[in-house]
Amino acid sequence: MNTAISLQGIIKTYNGLRAVDDFSLDVRSGTIFGLLGPNGAGKTTLIRILTTLLRPTAGTARVEGYDILASAKSVRRLIGVVPQENNLDRYLTARENLVLHARMHGLQAGDYNPRIDELLELTGLAGRQHDFPDTYSGGMQRRLVVIRALIHNPRVLFLDEPTTGLDPQSRRAVWDYIQTLRSRMTIFLTTHYLDEADTLCDRIVIMDHGKALVDGSSTELKEAFAHSHRYLLTFRANEERYEQTLRSLPFVRELERSGAVFRLELAEEEYLKPLMDSIGGPDIRSICLEEPTLEDVFIELTGRKVRE
Amino acid sequence: MFRGAFTIWGRDMRVLRRSLFSELLAVVAYPITLYLAFGVGLKGYINDVDGIPYGMFIAPGLISMTAVSAAFDESAWSMWFHRRVQHTIEEYRVNPISVYDIIIGKIVSGFSQGAIKGIVVAGVIFLLTPFRFPAVHLLAYLFFIIFGSMAFSCIGTMCGTVVDKPENIGRIQGVVIVPLIFLSGIFFPLSSYPHAVLSIVKLLPTTAIFEGARLALLKGVMDFQYCAIAVFTAAVAFAAAVWIFNRKIEG
Numbered sequence: 391m392n393t394a395i396s397l398q399g400i401i402k403t404y405n406g407l408r409a410v411d412d413f414s415l416d417v418r419s420g421t422i423f424g425l426l427g428p429n430g431a432g433k434t435t436l437i438r439i440l441t442t443l444l445r446p447t448a449g450t451a452r453v454e455g456y457d458i459l460a461s462a463k464s465v466r467r468l469i470g471v472v473p474q475e476n477n478l479d480r481y482l483t484a485r486e487n488l489v490l491h492a493r494m495h496g497l498q499a500g501d502y503n504p505r506i507d508e509l510l511e512l513t514g515l516a517g518r519q520h521d522f523p524d525t526y527s528g529g530m531q532r533r534l535v536v537i538r539a540l541i542h543n544p545r546v547l548f549l550d551e552p553t554t555g556l557d558p559q560s561r562r563a564v565w566d567y568i569q570t571l572r573s574r575m576t577i578f579l580t581t582h583y584l585d586e587a588d589t590l591c592d593r594i595v596i597m598d599h600g601k602a603l604v605d606g607s608s609t610e611l612k613e614a615f616a617h618s619h620r621y622l623l624t625f626r627a628n629e630e631r632y633e634q635t636l637r638s639l640p641f642v643r644e645l646e647r648s649g650a651v652f653r654l655e656l657a658e659e660e661y662l663k664p665l666m667d668s669i670g671g672p673d674i675r676s677i678c679l680e681e682p683t684l685e686d687v688f689i690e691l692t693g694r695k696v697r698e
Numbered sequence: 699m700f701r702g703a704f705t706i707w708g709r710d711m712r713v714l715r716r717s718l719f720s721e722l723l724a725v726v727a728y729p730i731t732l733y734l735a736f737g738v739g740l741k742g743y744i745n746d747v748d749g750i751p752y753g754m755f756i757a758p759g760l761i762s763m764t765a766v767s768a769a770f771d772e773s774a775w776s777m778w779f780h781r782r783v784q785h786t787i788e789e790y791r792v793n794p795i796s797v798y799d800i801i802i803g804k805i806v807s808g809f810s811q812g813a814i815k816g817i818v819v820a821g822v823i824f825l826l827t828p829f830r831f832p833a834v835h836l837l838a839y840l841f842f843i844i845f846g847s848m849a850f851s852c853i854g855t856m857c858g859t860v861v862d863k864p865e866n867i868g869r870i871q872g873v874v875i876v877p878l879i880f881l882s883g884i885f886f887p888l889s890s891y892p893h894a895v896l897s898i899v900k901l902l903p904t905t906a907i908f909e910g911a912r913l914a915l916l917k918g919v920m921d922f923q924y925c926a927i928a929v930f931t932a933a934v935a936f937a938a939a940v941w942i943f944n945r946k947i948e949g
């Protein structure tokens with residue numbers, strides 16, 4: 391397998407602040423890679439370095455084997471970029487925006503026109519293609535930026551929070567589309583939606599303060615951090631009595647009750663049997679293990695405190 | 699080669715074409731007002747300047763002024779807008795074109811706007827007045843319009859590249875550009891300056907562009923010093939604009 395993106399010891403400082411701190415990474419061709427992290431973690435800075443917009447303070451980076459500094463133009467030929475903020479030209483119609491992009495890639499009208507038609511059709515924008523982006527909703531503008539990045543069939547696609555501000559339907563539409571691109575290109579995306587990373591990404595890195603904290607598939611991350619043992623317990627009757635019992639058990643760490651449903655956390659997995667022994671069987675309707683989510687992993691790693 | 703520059707210039711001209719009529723109306727109104735106020739309104743009070751009727755004396759300067767101001771405005775505001783508001787410069791920069799393509803495209807757009815607007819104002823003034831000039835004079839005059847618009851387009855681009863707050867672009871216009879233009883003798887002969895000041899004024903690039911243009915149009919004279927200063931200014935401004943843009947944009 392080839393390496394599509396490779397970073398070695400990348401550092402970026404803004405007036406003394408280390409936005410990216412000695413970051414190294416290799417992303418294999420054809421994967422969907424997700425970079426997660428709280429606000430200000432350094433995700434956009436990394437994308438700006440990889441897309442040749444920003445010079446790193448130190449370190450080297452390669453995209454499809456081309457050095458981002460020495461062969462910036464070759465890198466730019468191969469990448470598609472969806473920036474965090476839409477940067478459409480509001481003096482050009484939607485279609486003209488796409489055509490301008492195609493021309494900058496040196497495509498000929500005979501090649502780009504059918505491609506633009508196809509992409510507009512696919513994203514449901516064909517009917518509005520001669521309108522100015524100012525008259526579009528936020529979600530439509532976002533879709534336009536995404537297809538603009540795809541006109542020239544990039545080998546590596548960078549998506550900085552592609553679905554922020556989209557309604558659930560549009561998010562799903564973008565996800566579906568990203569899934570169809572899976573085999574054809576390498577995708578590097580950042581997101582604050584953990585379900586999005588869970589659904590789409592083959593590999594996830596969570597970063598904070600410019601450094602990578604963990605690296606792995608969604609399942610691997612959840613397993614590695616699944617040392618909490620949370621269960622949902624539902625009773626048929628006598629909830630009051632069971633609540634008393636549960637509260638008296640020393641190995642039940644946290645207990646929340648809503649009606650007949652109890653959510654509890656055990657100190658260790660082996661306390662499951664003692665738990666069952668002490669509450670008996672007849673009134674239990676169900677008991678199930680609550681799987682940790684990516685969000686649990688994220689919060690555990692990056693803390694609960696809101697970033698400035 | 700320069701495919702990107704050509705594409706960006708094409709984009710700017712397409713946008714200009716959409717609003718051409720209102721742009722021209724706005725840009726023609728100011729010099730024509732000045733022309734009517736000074737050239738016609740003051741006609742009875744001002745004698746001929748060196749044997750040239752006053753209206754005719756100020757006409758070349760008004761045309762040059764339109765051209766260089768339009769070039770400065772377009773370049774400064776367009777660069778600022780694409781960089782700070784729309785962030786389209788970033789979209790340009792992730793495409794396989796060079797930084798030179800972007801800066802050259804923008805400079806040529808500013809220059810084109812200056813040249814187009816200058817020519818339109820010239821047309822209107824010639825329509826309103828009985829003045830006629832030989833074709834050779836017009837050609838010599840065009841030389842100054844071209845290098846003047848070029849220089850001011852580059853200066854505007856530099857402002858749009860380094861200035862982040864829009865009000866500061868307005869201030870530069872008010873404090874640097876307008877005085878430079880007016881001091882170079884649009885409305886009065888340079889001989890009005892005291893001798894000591896004159897030698898300094900003659901070295902100003904705007905003097906070269908305005909006075910050189912007037913000599914060319916009215917007398918058909920190509921003053922060597924003025925030509926040299928105009929070309930030199932355009933060349934230095936171009937190099938500086940490219941260098942500054944390169945430095946600023948690469949962060």
Ligand SMILES: Nc1ncnc2c1ncn2[C@@H]1O[C@H](COP(=O)(O)OP(=O)(O)OP(=O)(O)O)[C@@H](O)[C@H]1O
Binds near residue numbers: 404409431
């Ligand atoms: N142009 C800049 N000048 C100074 N500091 C900057 C600049 N751009 C980013 N930073 C700082 O670098 C750090 C990383 O910012 P970055 O935009 O990469 O974060 P992010 O992970 O993309 O955050 P978000 O999720 O909010 O988009 C932040 O502390 C930010 O304040």
Ligand SMILES: [Mg+2]
Binds near residue numbers: 433434435474550
């Ligand atoms: Mg960001």
